[in-house]
Amino acid sequence: MASKTPEPRVCSIARSLEVVGEKWALLAVREIFLGNRRFDEIVRRTGAPRDTMAARLRTLTEAGVLGRRQYSEHPARYEYVLSTAGRDLYPVITALREWGDRYLSGEQGPPVTFTHSCGHTLSTRLVCEACGEAATYASATRADPEGEGLRGR
Amino acid sequence: MASKTPEPRVCSIARSLEVVGEKWALLAVREIFLGNRRFDEIVRRTGAPRDTMAARLRTLTEAGVLGRRQYSEHPARYEYVLSTAGRDLYPVITALREWGDRYLSGEQGPPVTFTHSCGHTLSTRLVCEACGEAATYASATRADPEGEGLRGR
DNA sequence: TCTTGTAGGTCCGAAAACTGGACCAACCTT
DNA sequence: AAGGTTGGTCCAGTTTTCGGACCTACAAGA
Numbered sequence: 001m002a003s004k005t006p007e008p009r010v011c012s013i014a015r016s017l018e019v020v021g022e023k024w025a026l027l028a029v030r031e032i033f034l035g036n037r038r039f040d041e042i043v044r045r046t047g048a049p050r051d052t053m054a055a056r057l058r059t060l061t062e063a064g065v066l067g068r069r070q071y072s073e074h075p076a077r078y079e080y081v082l083s084t085a086g087r088d089l090y091p092v093i094t095a096l097r098e099w100g101d102r103y104l105s106g107e108q109g110p111p112v113t114f115t116h117s118c119g120h121t122l123s124t125r126l127v128c129e130a131c132g133e134a135a136t137y138a139s140a141t142r143a144d145p146e147g148e149g150l151r152g153r
Numbered sequence: 154m155a156s157k158t159p160e161p162r163v164c165s166i167a168r169s170l171e172v173v174g175e176k177w178a179l180l181a182v183r184e185i186f187l188g189n190r191r192f193d194e195i196v197r198r199t200g201a202p203r204d205t206m207a208a209r210l211r212t213l214t215e216a217g218v219l220g221r222r223q224y225s226e227h228p229a230r231y232e233y234v235l236s237t238a239g240r241d242l243y244p245v246i247t248a249l250r251e252w253g254d255r256y257l258s259g260e261q262g263p264p265v266t267f268t269h270s271c272g273h274t275l276s277t278r279l280v281c282e283a284c285g286e287a288a289t290y291a292s293a294t295r296a297d298p299e300g301e302g303l304r305g306r
Numbered sequence: 307t308c309t310t311g312t313a314g315g316t317c318c319g320a321a322a323a324c325t326g327g328a329c330c331a332a333c334c335t336t
Numbered sequence: 337a338a339g340g341t342t343g344g345t346c347c348a349g350t351t352t353t354c355g356g357a358c359c360t361a362c363a364a365g366a
Contacts, residue, residue: 007197007198007200008198008200009184009198009199009200011183011250011253012250012251012257012258013180013183013246013249013253015257016249016253017180017249018257020249021176021179022176023174023175026170026174027164027167030167031162033290045160046162047160085252085255085256088256090289091248091252091279092245092248094248095247096165096169096170096173096245097164097166098244099245100164100166100168100169101165102238103241104165104169111162111163111164111165120281120282121281122288122293123282124278124279124280125280126243126244126275126278127276127277127278128271128276129275129276130271130274136243137186137243
């Protein structure tokens with residue numbers, strides 16, 4: 001076999017995880033989605049060490065997922081806001097919540113966090129971008145079953 | 154303010170990340186989705202240190218996301234397969250791919266990895282579970298805007 | 307037979323990341 | 337003046353990660 005596929009696969013999933021895959025990153029984003037934009041709140045509600053969360057907010061800001069906004073001048077105070085890219089993490093967070101709701105809930109059922117404006121829970125659906133058809137993993141083709149043919153386009 | 158909300162929020166997202174939030178976990182799952190079920194393949198195509206990946210596959214197996222199956226007796230050989238819970242990570246992975254495709258693609262566009270059987274790319278849609286209506290972050294209610302009222306149900 | 311290859315790991319020491327807790331500088335309220 | 341709020345930083349100890357070498361068991365080819 002002459003041409004080896006690139007060792008670490010060129011992949012958007014890997015790239016995404018490079019940015020939001022660190023331990024506390026998505027929990028920070030979750031808090032901001034929930035409206036808690038301030039450092040102390042984020043630290044308190046995620047349970048992260050202050051130090052670690054400070055570093056994480058820095059990397060997320062540098063990556064363009066968050067913005068840092070001064071909301072008070074004289075005691076200089078900052079809050080974190082979601083960029084467009086940050087807001088577009090909503091499906092990722094929803095999918096994770098859904099999975100946790102299904103497989104990691106205790107006896108009292110899943111905790112409720114995000115709801116649709118009609119009051120019900122949001123979920124993610126897989127659809128085909130082109131034909132609009134609902135899809136499942138079963139109807140998805142694994143483009144690279146044997147480890148070949150996957151090259152970036 | 155008498156009753157403090159629980160410090161670290163009770164949350165399915167946090168629980169999910171406890172299981173699949175480690176650095177190489179979702180990439181291992183990705184490889185298995187792509188049909189590469191064997192240790193060496195998984196290591197090679199993710200780029201993870203062998204050591205770390207061995208540990209990760211162990212935790213994922215213990216968590217019930219993966220199963221470990223012997224496919225050869227005499228040289229005892231094992232492969233990893235997705236459980237139902239593992240297969241249900243498909244939306245998470247799709248959402249991450251979609252985000253990476255959108256915000257982290259180079260000049261040559263996103264690498265293609267998963268496609269629908271019709272040959273097109275899959276994506277995730279947010280919908281309301283009850284009314285079936287398409288939803289966006291904008292139409293979602295933040296159940297806990299000020300850090301209150303979020304308690305598990 | 308001897309070598310090479312495959313497969314699924316383990317072991318190692320060095321480096322990086324995470325952790326909890328103390329501390330700090332401005333400002334404000336009581 | 338004392339105490340609270342906010343957004344951090346600093347520290348030292350522990351845990352994880354990293355890359356590479358190594359190991360066992362078998363099979364195929366020269």
